[in-house]
Amino acid sequence: MAVYTEVTDDDLAAFLRGYDIGDAVTFKGIAEGVENSNYLLATTRARFILTLYEKRVAPADLPFFLGLMEHLAERGLSCPLPVKARDGEALKTLCGRPAALVTFLDGVSVRRPTAGHCAALGQALAELHRAGQGFSIRRPNALSVEGWRPLAEAARSRSDAVAPGLDAEIAAELDHLEAAFAALELPRGVIHADLFPNNVLFLGDRLSGLIDFYFACDDALAYDIAICLNAWCFEPDQSFNVTKGRALLAAYGAIRPLSAAEVAALPTLARGAAIRFLLTRLVDWLDTPPGALVKKLDPLEYLRKLRFHQQAEGAAAFGWTS
Amino acid sequence: MAVYTEVTDDDLAAFLRGYDIGDAVTFKGIAEGVENSNYLLATTRARFILTLYEKRVAPADLPFFLGLMEHLAERGLSCPLPVKARDGEALKTLCGRPAALVTFLDGVSVRRPTAGHCAALGQALAELHRAGQGFSIRRPNALSVEGWRPLAEAARSRSDAVAPGLDAEIAAELDHLEAAFAALELPRGVIHADLFPNNVLFLGDRLSGLIDFYFACDDALAYDIAICLNAWCFEPDQSFNVTKGRALLAAYGAIRPLSAAEVAALPTLARGAAIRFLLTRLVDWLDTPPGALVKKLDPLEYLRKLRFHQQAEGAAAFGWTS
The missing domain is CATH 3.90.1200.10 (Aminoglycoside phosphotransferase (APH), C-terminal lobe)
Structure with missing residues (x-):
């Protein structure tokens, strides 16, 4: 529920040069998820969530998580789709931490489900x-x-x-x-x-x-x-x-x-x-x-x-x- | 740098009924600003920042801050414009706190200005x-x-x-x-x-x-x-x-x-x-x-x-x- 690692505009610009997704238009740390740092990123092309994986997620598990999201999204499930960098990789490093970009999904969580x-x-x-x-x-x-x-x-x-x-x-x-x-x-x-x-x-x-x-x-x-x-x-x-x-x-x-x-x-x-x-x-x-x-x-x-x-x-x- | 007051989807929906800005499409707590709770809200019409004013802002000062932003925006300055509810008021109450919606501005902060x-x-x-x-x-x-x-x-x-x-x-x-x-x-x-x-x-x-x-x-x-x-x-x-x-x-x-x-x-x-x-x-x-x-x-x-x-x-x- 916080941003643990601060990503500067220069960090972000260098990171985005590895992708073909346009330039940053909005970049806001969001209070979401388990103990990772999450940013809402809007570029000139689309919106994304940038996640830097902090202590609670084991780096060895990341290929499972990212691969699963890709597998599910390809089969039509509405879930975040990991975005591949120009080198074909979805799992990158940013500010010394494992990091990944996924597509942004619209919607609001319900507190009291019907x-x-x-x-x-x-x-x-x-x-x-x-x-x-x-x-x-x-x-x-x-x-x-x-x-x-x-x-x-x-x-x-x-x-x-x-x-x-x-x-x-x-x-x-x-x-x-x-x-x-x-x-x-x-x-x-x-x-x-x-x-x-x-x-x-x-x-x-x-x-x-x-x-x-x-x-x-x-x-x-x-x-x-x-x-x-x-x-x-x-x-x-x-x-x-x-x-x-x-x-x-x-x-x-x-x-x-x-x-x-x-x-x-x-x-x-x-x-x-x-x-x-x-x-x-x-x-x-x-x-x-x-x-x-x-x-x-x-x-x-x-x-x-x-x-x-x-x-x-x-x-x-x-x-x-x- | 945190969200101090949690606004549920029901709180938000009731709040938005007081405005003519469409329905919520995205609602994320963001890590920004002084000690207030800030949410990025996208509706079917536009994007906004929803702020709940916590302890560091004196409620008596809010008409100054909101009035100033309106005054500046009307004169062409690119700053957040407070959004008025159907009753004409920009300063409302949400979850027991003073609250206001302002327009969202694109852009990224620079860490090392040139x-x-x-x-x-x-x-x-x-x-x-x-x-x-x-x-x-x-x-x-x-x-x-x-x-x-x-x-x-x-x-x-x-x-x-x-x-x-x-x-x-x-x-x-x-x-x-x-x-x-x-x-x-x-x-x-x-x-x-x-x-x-x-x-x-x-x-x-x-x-x-x-x-x-x-x-x-x-x-x-x-x-x-x-x-x-x-x-x-x-x-x-x-x-x-x-x-x-x-x-x-x-x-x-x-x-x-x-x-x-x-x-x-x-x-x-x-x-x-x-x-x-x-x-x-x-x-x-x-x-x-x-x-x-x-x-x-x-x-x-x-x-x-x-x-x-x-x-x-x-x-x-x-x-x-x-």
């Missing part, structure tokens, strides 16, 4: 999963089930200060989920893994684009659906809105039908998605110094969501209708 | 001073000579930790400047008072706009020139580039000829401008907690500039040629 937005999301998610088939680079999901116990350990001695009994509740849930996830055999592929409302753009009710692929990885496709059920279908009072869940699941299934195993796994996957965001938020919460200008997200929001999923007797609780 | 940039700046500054004549609202300059001693007092006990002997050097300079400024009788009017390179936009070598009028006030017009000599004409090694000073002064004088009193006052005004930025940077430096994501500017840069001005025997030191 059922209509959830349906549009479900359709786009299924299209993303279909378009991702055939992408050749692999990236394991470091924040899937194997990654949760280390996060819990990192927070362990301090998590009871956030909520009494939290550490024990997390430990018990992890015991359950590690066994449950080990038993799953589900269709896999490229997932977005962070498709929250701030990463989806709308023009009115029409979904105009998916952005921020920097958590994308290989995992069970239905796990992406479970992340979206968590991120899109709860009301501000933390109640699950089954109408929104039904809209999301039905629109998804119309593009990519769910298997019986995927439907049966939804409660487990939803619990997994809830604990994943609970744990990363918990660690960020505990590790962020007071006064830092980083927005801290409440981990307990996901504890309440987790408890809802624990009560779910099947996919019908999320609005699934066969 | 003499050509300095000439373009000098011309635009003179045009600003001429266009400001007749503006009816008054705003005293709280950061002119009467404001410096209180800033020095605020830093006093800690300034020697920044540089040994700094407190005594500041005190002696203020003794000199308070007497010297009291003796000045110079043409007055509206000045920008913060026309650093980041507040001036260029498209190539052409100056495309002046922005950020939130320090504008009434003061000696030549004091604005002195601020620009400080901000534009020193090299990275802190040496004064007399070619740039000459370009700035000649271009200014071609539009608004300087009086003999103004020319004679330039060394005094340059010292005043240097101590003003030295003092505000010093206080910010001492008051900013370690780790805060605010960019701290080096106060000693202006101590070195001050020492240059102290040696100047007349306006010729800055490139003035009669």
Whole structure:
């Protein structure tokens, strides 16, 4: 949510000489995305986002992220398309950091999605999963089930200060989920893994684009659906809105039908998605110094969501209708 | 340099219903300006900057700032034009804060201005001073000579930790400047008072706009020139580039000829401008907690500039040629 590396007009002009995209007309640092530096760049030809990759993104992962966006955009998905420099490369260096230009997408993020937005999301998610088939680079999901116990350990001695009994509740849930996830055999592929409302753009009710692929990885496709059920279908009072869940699941299934195993796994996957965001938020919460200008997200929001999923007797609780 | 108040899509849509400017197509928080929240807004009709005024801007000053931009833009100056809502008002409320929409200007700030940039700046500054004549609202300059001693007092006990002997050097300079400024009788009017390179936009070598009028006030017009000599004409090694000073002064004088009193006052005004930025940077430096994501500017840069001005025997030191 900040600009960490300042790019001067001279830096920019030298950088743009490597591209055939015109001259800069507007160049503004924007408050967006994970911990990267992002600039909105308008040239005499078009608009772009320039990203300088800072500490949270591993340089070794960049060919995956940029290659994936190109793969998806070529298959018709509305997502940022990496722009190649004159030398054919999309991944460059600027101000000592890995940097890339991608096309700019119009649209505004919705804070409180309607059922209509959830349906549009479900359709786009299924299209993303279909378009991702055939992408050749692999990236394991470091924040899937194997990654949760280390996060819990990192927070362990301090998590009871956030909520009494939290550490024990997390430990018990992890015991359950590690066994449950080990038993799953589900269709896999490229997932977005962070498709929250701030990463989806709308023009009115029409979904105009998916952005921020920097958590994308290989995992069970239905796990992406479970992340979206968590991120899109709860009301501000933390109640699950089954109408929104039904809209999301039905629109998804119309593009990519769910298997019986995927439907049966939804409660487990939803619990997994809830604990994943609970744990990363918990660690960020505990590790962020007071006064830092980083927005801290409440981990307990996901504890309440987790408890809802624990009560779910099947996919019908999320609005699934066969 | 951040977004302090988050405006949701619903907040924005409700706000835009008060205007006749179309629907939002793009809405991005941008890292720009003093401590306000700024968003780049593109609608189906045009582009705008939406500003929510945070703690550093006094609400009572907003009619001056918005009225001044309107006054200047109507007289042909390329600066942001406040956009009036359907009710005729440019100053509104959004998310509990005073807020205003202004037109967006293309252009990129230059980090290392050339003499050509300095000439373009000098011309635009003179045009600003001429266009400001007749503006009816008054705003005293709280950061002119009467404001410096209180800033020095605020830093006093800690300034020697920044540089040994700094407190005594500041005190002696203020003794000199308070007497010297009291003796000045110079043409007055509206000045920008913060026309650093980041507040001036260029498209190539052409100056495309002046922005950020939130320090504008009434003061000696030549004091604005002195601020620009400080901000534009020193090299990275802190040496004064007399070619740039000459370009700035000649271009200014071609539009608004300087009086003999103004020319004679330039060394005094340059010292005043240097101590003003030295003092505000010093206080910010001492008051900013370690780790805060605010960019701290080096106060000693202006101590070195001050020492240059102290040696100047007349306006010729800055490139003035009669």
